[in-house]
Amino acid sequence: MKLLLLGKNGQLGWELQRALSPLGEVVALDRHNGGDLANTAALLAAVRAAAPDVIVNAAAYTAVDKAESDADAARQINATAPGLLAEEAAKLGALLVHYSTDYVFDGSGDQARNEDASTAPLSVYGSTKLAGEEAIRASGCAHLILRTSWVFAARGGNFAKTMLRLAAEREQLKVIADQIGAPTGADLLADLSAHMIVATRARPALGGTYHAAAAGETSWHAYAQHVIEFARARGTAVKVAPEQILPIPTTDYPTPARRPLNSRLDTAKLARNFGLRLPPWQQGVDRMLNEIL
Numbered sequence: 662m663k664l665l666l667l668g669k670n671g672q673l674g675w676e677l678q679r680a681l682s683p684l685g686e687v688v689a690l691d692r693h694n695g696g697d698l699a700n701t702a703a704l705l706a707a708v709r710a711a712a713p714d715v716i717v718n719a720a721a722y723t724a725v726d727k728a729e730s731d732a733d734a735a736r737q738i739n740a741t742a743p744g745l746l747a748e749e750a751a752k753l754g755a756l757l758v759h760y761s762t763d764y765v766f767d768g769s770g771d772q773a774r775n776e777d778a779s780t781a782p783l784s785v786y787g788s789t790k791l792a793g794e795e796a797i798r799a800s801g802c803a804h805l806i807l808r809t810s811w812v813f814a815a816r817g818g819n820f821a822k823t824m825l826r827l828a829a830e831r832e833q834l835k836v837i838a839d840q841i842g843a844p845t846g847a848d849l850l851a852d853l854s855a856h857m858i859v860a861t862r863a864r865p866a867l868g869g870t871y872h873a874a875a876a877g878e879t880s881w882h883a884y885a886q887h888v889i890e891f892a893r894a895r896g897t898a899v900k901v902a903p904e905q906i907l908p909i910p911t912t913d914y915p916t917p918a919r920r921p922l923n924s925r926l927d928t929a930k931l932a933r934n935f936g937l938r939l940p941p942w943q944q945g946v947d948r949m950l951n952e953i954l
């Protein structure tokens with residue numbers, strides 16, 4: 662099997678380089694060696710040259726707040742380029758694996774959403790990610806779209822690492838406590854992707870859109886507390902006292918992009934179709950913290 666990986670140096674791309682390697686030959690690209698999603702002519706030339714059996718797209722415009730004032734770039738990378746990749750995959754007969762987000766939903770209510778729930782993104786990032794999904798589904802190519810949430814990894818930037826940095830610098834932190842979701846490890850997402858590729862190549866009917874997030878739920882505030890207390894217990898320099906990690910409502914933390922309050926994703930379809938489920942979020946977060954601290 663030949664696999665083309667795009668976005669090889671992101672949180673997920675880095676883990677995919679490892680997880681995909683037992684499946685066959687992996688051609689791994691980033692924006693500097695032919696895999697620039699903003700340069701579609703060069704991108705499509707790279708796809709045709711590689712002629713892969715599977716295209717795995719881990720590249721995305723993930724700067725949620727910046728996207729609000731940079732919508733054209735976000736749309737090009739999150740929607741237009743994935744749509745073109747999908748058309749190319751259809752021509753090649755390749756399977757396209759793509760990643761999306763809890764931010765395609767408006768976050769109303771307090772129940773976990775399944776794959777059929779109505780989408781209603783609140784942000785440019787969310788709406789461009791949704792447009793990417795829709796372009797892939799419309800292309801008719803064989804695909805797996807994995808919607809995940811709150812991704813973290815030892816390598817790359819993420820909320821947990823931001824909290825560790827701020828906890829070492831500040832005596833007080835204010836963190837949103839009314840946005841609820843599940844932090845999900847890029848390492849497990851990559852492993853899951855490899856399993857799903859093998860299974861879907863054997864049984865194409867498995868293709869489609871899946872929710873893939875860690876089990877359990879938390880708020881950004883409780884997640885921050887977990888990360889900072891783990892670091893404190895490990896003897897890492899932490900300036901903020903536990904009672905100075907203050908829970909605040911979303912309304913007290915204005916940001917350019919609106920974010921959903923309810924990011925819970927129902928992963929029953931993944932368990933039903935593939936027999937795969939991700940463990941509780943704390944397991945992966947603690948593993949990452951052990952690695953980076």
Ligand SMILES: NC(=O)C1=CN([C@@H]2O[C@H](COP(=O)(O)OP(=O)(O)OC[C@H]3O[C@@H](n4cnc5c(N)ncnc54)[C@H](OP(=O)(O)O)[C@@H]3O)[C@@H](O)[C@H]2O)C=CC1
Binds near residue numbers: 673719763
């Ligand atoms: N991070 C999260 O919390 C979540 C992510 N997702 C989705 O998961 C996927 C992986 O995200 P994650 O690994 O966390 O994201 P990262 O931000 O860690 O990585 C994104 C990668 O995309 C690359 N990229 C950006 N623009 C381009 C471009 N024009 N051409 C080629 N590559 C480009 C970046 O490269 P460079 O470093 O050069 O800019 C980077 O390597 C994405 O589809 C994302 O939408 C879903 C839910 C949550």
Ligand SMILES: Cc1cn([C@H]2C[C@H](O)[C@@H](COP(=O)(O)OP(=O)(O)O[C@H]3O[C@@H](C)C(=O)[C@@H](O)[C@H]3O)O2)c(=O)[nH]c1=O
Binds near residue numbers: 827834
């Ligand atoms: C730094 C900071 C953030 N926050 C809040 C803002 C926001 O609501 C929440 C998370 O902030 P971040 O900017 O780190 O996370 P954000 O970039 O919104 O994370 C999202 O990224 C994209 C790519 C996704 O697809 C989503 O699943 C999600 O992971 O924490 C605080 O409350 N206090 C703080 O000090």
